[in-house]
Amino acid sequence: MEKIRMIDVANKAGVSKSTVSQYLNKRYEFMSKDTRQRISDVIQELGFKPNSVARSLKLKKTNTVGIIVPNINYSFSTAVSRGVEDYCQKHGYSVIICNSDDNPEKEHAYIQMLQMKQVDGIIISSTGQNNELLKEEIIRELPLVLLDRIFEDMEIDLVCSDHRAGAFEAISHLIKMGHKRILVVIPDEHLNSSRVSRIKGYDDALEKNGIDKDEKLIVYVSEDNIDSKIDDLFRIDDPPTAIFCINDLATLEVLTCLKRKKIKIPEDVAVIGVDDFPAANLLESPLTVVGQHTYEMGMKAAELLIRRIEEKKIDKYVQHVFPCELIVRESCGFKNE
Amino acid sequence: MEKIRMIDVANKAGVSKSTVSQYLNKRYEFMSKDTRQRISDVIQELGFKPNSVARSLKLKKTNTVGIIVPNINYSFSTAVSRGVEDYCQKHGYSVIICNSDDNPEKEHAYIQMLQMKQVDGIIISSTGQNNELLKEEIIRELPLVLLDRIFEDMEIDLVCSDHRAGAFEAISHLIKMGHKRILVVIPDEHLNSSRVSRIKGYDDALEKNGIDKDEKLIVYVSEDNIDSKIDDLFRIDDPPTAIFCINDLATLEVLTCLKRKKIKIPEDVAVIGVDDFPAANLLESPLTVVGQHTYEMGMKAAELLIRRIEEKKIDKYVQHVFPCELIVRESCGFKNE
DNA sequence: TAGTTTTGATAAATCGGTTTAGTAAATGAC
DNA sequence: GTCATTTACTAAACCGATTTATCAAAACTA
Numbered sequence: 001m002e003k004i005r006m007i008d009v010a011n012k013a014g015v016s017k018s019t020v021s022q023y024l025n026k027r028y029e030f031m032s033k034d035t036r037q038r039i040s041d042v043i044q045e046l047g048f049k050p051n052s053v054a055r056s057l058k059l060k061k062t063n064t065v066g067i068i069v070p071n072i073n074y075s076f077s078t079a080v081s082r083g084v085e086d087y088c089q090k091h092g093y094s095v096i097i098c099n100s101d102d103n104p105e106k107e108h109a110y111i112q113m114l115q116m117k118q119v120d121g122i123i124i125s126s127t128g129q130n131n132e133l134l135k136e137e138i139i140r141e142l143p144l145v146l147l148d149r150i151f152e153d154m155e156i157d158l159v160c161s162d163h164r165a166g167a168f169e170a171i172s173h174l175i176k177m178g179h180k181r182i183l184v185v186i187p188d189e190h191l192n193s194s195r196v197s198r199i200k201g202y203d204d205a206l207e208k209n210g211i212d213k214d215e216k217l218i219v220y221v222s223e224d225n226i227d228s229k230i231d232d233l234f235r236i237d238d239p240p241t242a243i244f245c246i247n248d249l250a251t252l253e254v255l256t257c258l259k260r261k262k263i264k265i266p267e268d269v270a271v272i273g274v275d276d277f278p279a280a281n282l283l284e285s286p287l288t289v290v291g292q293h294t295y296e297m298g299m300k301a302a303e304l305l306i307r308r309i310e311e312k313k314i315d316k317y318v319q320h321v322f323p324c325e326l327i328v329r330e331s332c333g334f335k336n337e
Numbered sequence: 338m339e340k341i342r343m344i345d346v347a348n349k350a351g352v353s354k355s356t357v358s359q360y361l362n363k364r365y366e367f368m369s370k371d372t373r374q375r376i377s378d379v380i381q382e383l384g385f386k387p388n389s390v391a392r393s394l395k396l397k398k399t400n401t402v403g404i405i406v407p408n409i410n411y412s413f414s415t416a417v418s419r420g421v422e423d424y425c426q427k428h429g430y431s432v433i434i435c436n437s438d439d440n441p442e443k444e445h446a447y448i449q450m451l452q453m454k455q456v457d458g459i460i461i462s463s464t465g466q467n468n469e470l471l472k473e474e475i476i477r478e479l480p481l482v483l484l485d486r487i488f489e490d491m492e493i494d495l496v497c498s499d500h501r502a503g504a505f506e507a508i509s510h511l512i513k514m515g516h517k518r519i520l521v522v523i524p525d526e527h528l529n530s531s532r533v534s535r536i537k538g539y540d541d542a543l544e545k546n547g548i549d550k551d552e553k554l555i556v557y558v559s560e561d562n563i564d565s566k567i568d569d570l571f572r573i574d575d576p577p578t579a580i581f582c583i584n585d586l587a588t589l590e591v592l593t594c595l596k597r598k599k600i601k602i603p604e605d606v607a608v609i610g611v612d613d614f615p616a617a618n619l620l621e622s623p624l625t626v627v628g629q630h631t632y633e634m635g636m637k638a639a640e641l642l643i644r645r646i647e648e649k650k651i652d653k654y655v656q657h658v659f660p661c662e663l664i665v666r667e668s669c670g671f672k673n674e
Numbered sequence: 675t676a677g678t679t680t681t682g683a684t685a686a687a688t689c690g691g692t693t694t695a696g697t698a699a700a701t702g703a704c
Numbered sequence: 705g706t707c708a709t710t711t712a713c714t715a716a717a718c719c720g721a722t723t724t725a726t727c728a729a730a731a732c733t734a
Contacts, residue, residue: 003478005690016714021692030712047474052453053394054690057719062390064433064454072422078415085409085436094450096401097434099422113431116389117401137384141340255619279616282592342720353684358722367682391720394689679732688722695717701710 004048013042024050056118065305066114068098068107068124069147075248075277076294077125080147083298084123091306093120102190104129111138121305123147128192143308145301150193157308159301159320163194166290166324167201167244170272173288173326174242175209177333179270182206183217183233183240185226185250198246198274221250226257234263242270242332248277255283270332286329293322341385350379361387393455402642403451405435405444405461406484412585412614413631414462417484420635421460428643430457439527441466448475458642460484465529480645482638487530494645496638496657500531503627503661504538504581507609510625510663511579512546514670516607519543520554520570520577522563522587532583535611539581558587563594571600579607579669585614592620607669623666630659 006024010017015035022031023039042048056062067084069077085095096119100107104127111130114122121143126134131151138144139156146158174182184202186195199218206213217240221229233240245251251273258265265271265285273280276291300320308314343361347354352372359368360376379385393399404421406414422432433456437444441464448467451459458480463471468488475481476493483495511519521539523532536555543550554577558566570577582588588610595602602608602622610617613628637657645651 007690017691018693018714018716019712022713025692030710032712035712049449049453051394051455051690053390053399053455054719055692057388057390057394057690057721058692060719072409072419073415078410081434082409082436085434089435094433094435094454096431097418097422098426098431099419112386116386117431118388118390252615252619255616259619277616278589279592279614279620282589282596282621283616283619284621344720354721355684355686355723356682359683362722367680369682372682388720391689392722394691394720395722397689675734677733679730681730682728684727685725687724689720692718693716695715697712697714699711699713701708703708704706 003051004046006048006050009039009042009046009048012046013038015039060118062118062120063092064094064096064117064119065302065309066096066098066110066117066119066122067147068100068110068114068122068126070102070125070127071099072097074275076148076275076292079294080298080301083295083300084302085298087299087302088306091302093302093306100125100127102127108133115142120309121145123301123305125149125192127190143305145305145308147297147301148194150197155317157304157317157319159297159304159322160194161292161297161322161324163197163324164201164204166274166292166326167198168205169201169324169326170244170288170290171202171205172209173328174244174270174272174332175205175211177242177270179242180211181214181217181238181240182242182244183219184244184246185254186218186220186246187249187253188222189220195246198244202244221253223253226253227260230254230257230261240269242272245271245273248273248275251275251287251289255287259284265331266333272332276327280327281329283331285331288329288332289327291325291327293325297322340388341383343385343387346376346379346383346385349383350375352376397455399455399457400429401431401433401454401456402639402646403433403435403447403454403456403459404484405437405447405451405459405463407439407462407464408436409434411612413485413612413629416631417635417638420632420637421639422635424636424639425643428639430639430643437462437464439464445470452479457646458482460638460642462486462529464527480642482642482645484634484638485531487534492654494641494654494656496634496641496659497531498629498634498659498661500534500661501538501541503611503629503663504535505542506538506661506663507581507625507627508539508542509546510665511581511607511609511669512542512548514579514607516579517548518551518554518575518577519579519581520556521581521583522591523555523557523583524586524590525559526557535581535583558590560590563590564597567591567594567598577606579609582608582610585610585612588612588624588626592624596621602668603670609669613664617664618666620668622668625666625669626664628662628664630662634659 006017006020010020020039067081072078072081088095098110107127108130123145125147126149135154146156148160203213219229243254245254263269273287273289276289280287280289304318343354343357347357357376365373404418409415409418425432435447444464445467460482462484463486472491483493485497508519540550556566580591582591600606610624610626613626617624617626641655
């Protein structure tokens, strides 16, 4: 069964393919009712579906965008992607999904691939290692929206959460609950702009409350070494009484580790995580988290991207910062007022 | 900054674009070392990236596949998508992601869109409402792999879990723990083939153990009515002592509802869910679940699809059924042996 | 030396649409 | 009745690659 092309429709309807093309693009002005009906019938009859690849080639427009996230498995990335896909679908775009695994080479390969595929734009939570490429090259050729990342000194559309304020509020809450020794847990060695902001919020909250910062309380962990690191920390003279997990991966690792060690939350240690996940309130100790408006952020990122794609020149770049919401549950203690 | 085309490379290198094309496709046989080097240099210098849209048009191959899932937010869909994307990326394909929300019209629109975009194949967890279309039309034109769905009487590649056996094992486990009144909770009214299989496993387990089936214990719930339905059930003469949640959505709703009603797990009622999610073992009562090999299923689905895309004729269709694994935790009681 | 084969490269057709410039027929103006 | 305008439609160029058929020059054969 050969594919039906426009020329087949044209022949059967007894018109030229130009006319069929006009019909498809709804340029009915100079078309007789009769011709219009005939073309419509033939399209129905043959089940003709125009080839977007050919169309894209001519129009230099693919109606496709790429989204590069570290890992679709992270609750943040999943929810954001869903927001992006929803907005895109409603506006006639499809979404190619790319998982960079925070690997700069993989990210670079994806960027190249998306360019070759002639996507109309890219939404990216970048690793930070390809910033030069993005700044020097991509942004000049292709609409780009940064997601959950900030580039210093750069004019670019961007969507992120106010991580500093979110962390500030979380840490302030802990301090208000009487905590002074607050541990920050960061996965592996990778520091992106969001994590830097959260640490800034942590610092600011300590400072505002006149608490000295102890560098020992900022720890980078992996699945392999978390147990020993936590052990070490709880063995020092002045152990932490609260833990701030800087992302959902850290949260899961910390909770798993504490459970293994039978350290009770919040009796032995208070915990605050980042990103509300579906089961956060069903945990042994329902988890207090700094929530983000993930789905809305995805929608907004797609909105900014498509706006820049469709409106030829917008000079002002939009930096859309969403507030974080502290969702207080029992994991950081019961407030006694 | 205009885009560099093959013709620009050809001009600068002093050859024809045919030769550049040969170079790109690694057909070096009749090409002098010198020409080859010169082309390579010019490509580097100009930063030429071939336009895949043009290439796709000529070759009738886009190196792009579509995946249609109900909702990327479900842990099953997320993990499967990640598996699909990984395999595709390694084999030079990109993935367009589509969320059908179990809405047949939306699904239909996505199928059409993917066809127009000339994707090389589709992986789909179908709603079941477009089966005729898929059977009659799509499968003839396009490689297709069913994911977590079974079509009766149909030759097609397919990847799924052995839901019947998984449910059978789960229910048998509950029975062994002394439960006879086991409630099955199903979200909304939608019954796809996977859910049918799980119910079959439930039925079989009851029958094998000589327990009469009570239709009242099969309930369809939504977020709105779950509270009243659960209330009703626990008010009957012979209330259920265990709950089998047929998917992760049902699981979350049931757990939330039980928590609200302060019904204790497993003391008041035992619970088994489907799909292991990251926090399942961190819950107030760590959840026993029927686990699926989600990531591997995604990889396998992509493998089958790409095989069918790249090998012209494979007559035998592969139906790859993954086993389920019962992961026993405390939510269905402590075994006293 | 003339004819054949090999080597290295190219012109032109093609993929399936969109669009511009153009044309023939019908209508309107005077 | 003639010329200008409008209406309905089409031919052909184009988008940027791939590929086939072809060709010129060099190398080989007899």
